[in-house]
Amino acid sequence: MGWAISVHGGAGDIPLSLPPEKRLPREAGLRRCLDVGIAALKAHNHPLDVVELVVRELENNPHFNAGKGSVLTTSGTVEMEACIMDGKTMKCGAVSGVSTVVNAISLARLVMDKTPHIYLAFDGAEAFAREQGLETVEMSHFITPENIERLKQAQEADRVQLDYTQPIQKEVPKDAALADGDSQIGTVGCVAVDNEGNLATATSTGGIVNKMVGRIGDTPIIGAGTYANHLCAVSATGRGEAIIRGTIARDVAAVMEFKGLSLKEAAAYVIDQVPRGNAGLVAVSSTGEVAMPFNTTGMFRACATEDGYSEIAIWDSPTK
């Protein structure tokens, strides 16, 4: 047994040629969040508190697609969503269409703890946030210049971008920084288990670039992007539509239960069922195992276990 924690900052077509100035801040971000989570677990915080804490850190980091740094809708606005679930009680909370709440994951937690509901969205979610006295700001707080540029590119290409690492190939030379293939993508998430086998998961995102206003992805859908029960906790990332259809997060636990597979086998099995280039996930089991499979080019990820093992990676690694 022993505690374990895993964090992700999104799966997608992250180019191997990602320049250091794009790669290093994200690796540093993952490292810091991992450390925050490890310290919290060592201090015997409940995994539910740990995952919320870590995801808040990721939301506040503008290099990831959640909270500050969220990608933009087709109208240039931010609509964030988040979800949290407790493996033991199966209680969960989710929010969508949040535009002024600094930490959507904390709002999801409040929905879980303070309402008889599981999921609140848009105006209703914003109103609830205010009632609860959560920190809110102008929407501009979340918008970064990189994301404004990404939206522009996506609209020029007139397509929805899963990840916006590949700049549009056009004659007109693009801004050098972005022509390198900036790869802020996906979603952020954290899963954790303590040494009593208590499991929790949390996921947060701005969605996909140029999404339609009102589009909801997999993140707040229990069983799709986020799920935890007594066996494991899972947070998925990638193309929302594929994750929803594949009920990815739920399936990892189902496959463990019904096919008797280990966490690693189950997680790999489930990702294999999804068309290539579409998904990745992080998961921990009640016995302290960790799995971080993905079928995209890369996934920003990190993990640590009580026995001292830790890893931060982006592309394929031997211990995937």
Next chain:
Amino acid sequence: MGAWAIAVHGGAGVDPNLPKERQEEAKRLLTRCLDIGISALRSNLPAIDVVELVVRELETDPLFNSGRGSALTEKGTVEMEASIMDGPKRRCGAVSGLTTVKNPVSLARLVMEKSPHSYLAFSGAEEFAKKQGVEMVDNEYFITEDNVGMLKLAKEANSILFDYRIPAVGTCGAGAAMDSPLQMNGLPISVYAPETVGCVVVDKQGRCAAATSTGGLMNKMSGRIGDSPLIGSGTYASELCGVSCTGEGEAIIRSTLAREVSAVMEYKGLNLHEAVDYVIKNRLDEGKAGLIAVSKDGEVACGFNTTGMFRGCATEDGFMEVGVW
């Protein structure tokens, strides 16, 4: 080829004291919907078209909690949600927070077929509806007198009403409200459930589809999303089966009920009936819910751990049944 099968529901959790006429009205509506579905199946319409057609009928009729006749939010308005799923490629579409779209299930279908996404909500969904030219009406269209009365009772009791089929106990006010069976029931987790509607179909080609539609919980917070639009919870369809659930939304979400039926068939090799039984027995804990399901082999099943569920089912060999208890 295979044989077709169809099931419809109008909600799980029925007051044992529900007046006979209401029960009969419900059965007549369920029968009418089955007939619509059956004739569509006989004309070889694919499963996905049949579920949409039938759920449209249920939405249009004010009897159950969907479309017209939807439960009201705490503000006295209607916010509807729906989802639809096509088994063969597991394509899906869902909508939430609709206030002016006459048939939410059809908008969910359009999200599936005409948008790059799977789920649209609130003003974004309404915008999409406008662009698609679907029929839109004022929010008042969906509000019925019965429900206005129910909302008042719910507020007086200051609780969320799971079922509002109990006719208003006259104009005596709070006192009478406290005496009505629903209030005396007193459990925060009610035995009753909102009458979400749904339909599952397998056509002659063995294709399964499912669709669910609802107005949600009476007196719900504005912006509250339940299980009905959530793929895997209220609705699910795969190569193996089609499932639509109803009951306590939070319990259905937590147990990813609709997906569970298919998962248990896939991973444990259970047949449809065994899967439905297993899931209802083992996945709901204290939650109260019901579901209808069809399999690619033309079987139909329903299960519920509530007191009653408005349902109907029919298979190609001529079997047909409509029930409440």
